[in-house]
Amino acid sequence: MKKKVYITRKLPEEILDKLLSQFDVGMWEEEYIPVPKDVLLKEVEDVDGLFCLLTDTIDAEVLDHAPNLKVVTNLAVGYNNIDIQAASMRGIIVTNTPGVLNETTADLTFTLLMAAARRVVEASDFLRSGKWGAWSPMQLTGQDIYGSTLGIIGLGRIGEALVKRAKGFDMNILYYNRTRKLEKETELDIQYAELTDLLQQSDYICILLPYSSEVHHLIGKEAFSLMKKNAILINSARGGIVDEEALYHALKDGQIWAAGLDVFEQEPVPVNHPLLSLPNIVTLPHIGSASVKTRLAMAHLAADNLVNVLNGNEPISPVVSK
Structure with missing residues (x-):
């Protein structure tokens, strides 16, 4: 049988x-x-x-x-x-x-970073809605990526793959991991930083941690208070790592510049979720490995x-x- x-x-x-x-x-x-x-x-x-x-x-x-x-x-x-x-x-x-999804997820993570930095979705909506009347010097200006500082929270295999993409943009790369990886620091030319230092120094912060109760809402009100005004948060790991209410207020109040999310605490995310009402966030339906x-x-x-x-x-x- x-x-x-x-x-x-x-x-x-x-x-x-x-x-x-x-x-x-x-x-x-x-x-x-x-x-x-x-x-x-x-x-x-x-x-x-x-x-x-x-x-x-x-x-x-x-x-x-x-x-x-x-x-x-x-x-x-x-x-x-x-x-x-x-x-x-x-x-x-x-x-x-x-293993099999490392490169694809790193691609999507960097895609989110670029889209949030250069306001790609917002610009597309601006054009499609007929608001583009003329070229203007500061219209839809975003943040530079080349030469900026990237902070990676969680240096696993996807994090290592993300480093290689960031190197093409000559980014200065910091990482925080529960266990410091000295060999990778030399191999990848990256620098270890404690979490508070990474949050304070990074222009872009990418979360690539596995989820556990220990990291639930790791990025919340206190973390946002440490970030730069021009900081952009990217989460392609798990939704529960970020306190979404705190993120909403940080984005709405201009405490940070923008965010890109491929994951949410509740999936599918409700269409009336407050984050979806903000212009300075790129949101995707958990497609990190979707090639x-x-x-x-x-x-x-x-x-x-x-x-x-x-x-x-x-x-x-x-x-x-x-």
């Missing part, structure tokens, strides 16, 4: 075919609507493997409804949507998809993790292993 797998969102055919060839597969057919909790609880009752997304909450309740579950494969690098402790206690392997090549690579890795475990082999990228 084939082992059973449940997939919480519609997948590309080439990924689905890989799983259908070996397993009895059930799948939530909607592409843009998450599987409801009550449906998920019913579907996992007799599955051996669960293929989920970052938007799916895999908590102890879900795991308790899945007595045969052996592996949860998460289509993301982050895994704060999964109760890791609960999975470990039940002997369930959890995997993620690191065709990268998303397919992530999906293949997630599928291969699941296949390996259910066939009695070691997972490629485990978060929790037996």
Whole structure:
């Protein structure tokens, strides 16, 4: 008898075919609507493997409804949507998809930086609304990027990839990380700074930390008070790292220049969210890794993790292993 797998969102055919060839597969057919909790609880009752997304909450309740579950494969690098402790206690392997999205996410992070600095979205809206009547010396002026100072909070693999892009703009680069990386300082020609110093000195601040309760609202009212008036904050990590209410006031009151967000505390973000009313913020719907090549690579890795475990082999990228 084939082992059973449940997939919480519609997948590309080439990924689905890989799983259908070996397993009895059930799948939530909607592409843009998450599987409801009550449906998920019913579907996992007799599955051996669960293929989920970052938007799916895999908590102890879900795991308790899945007595045969052996592996949860998460289509993301982050895994704060999964109760890791609960999975470990039940002997369930959890995997993620690191590595394959580093370059693509670094591209998007620098895209946000440039768009916020040069007011790209605001300028496009200005043109489309018919407000462009004539060229004016200070019309829609932004901030220079070349030769400025970039502060990176969280020097993981995406952070290292971002450094290489910033070097092309001759940026002076500071970084803050829980563990100082002396070899990377020499290799990448970057400088370590304590968080308060980084916030005070940087023209651009990019958040690339993994989310945990320890960094919840790390960037809040106090942090904004330390930043330059021309500072631009970029968050392509996780929404909970930034206190959105404090960010709103910092942007509205001119405490900082602008921001670029690919992530929010609540996703999808409500259309009446106060941040969306501000002109000096670029907002995106969590598309950091959204290139065709990268998303397919992530999906293949997630599928291969699941296949390996259910066939009695070691997972490629485990978060929790037996």
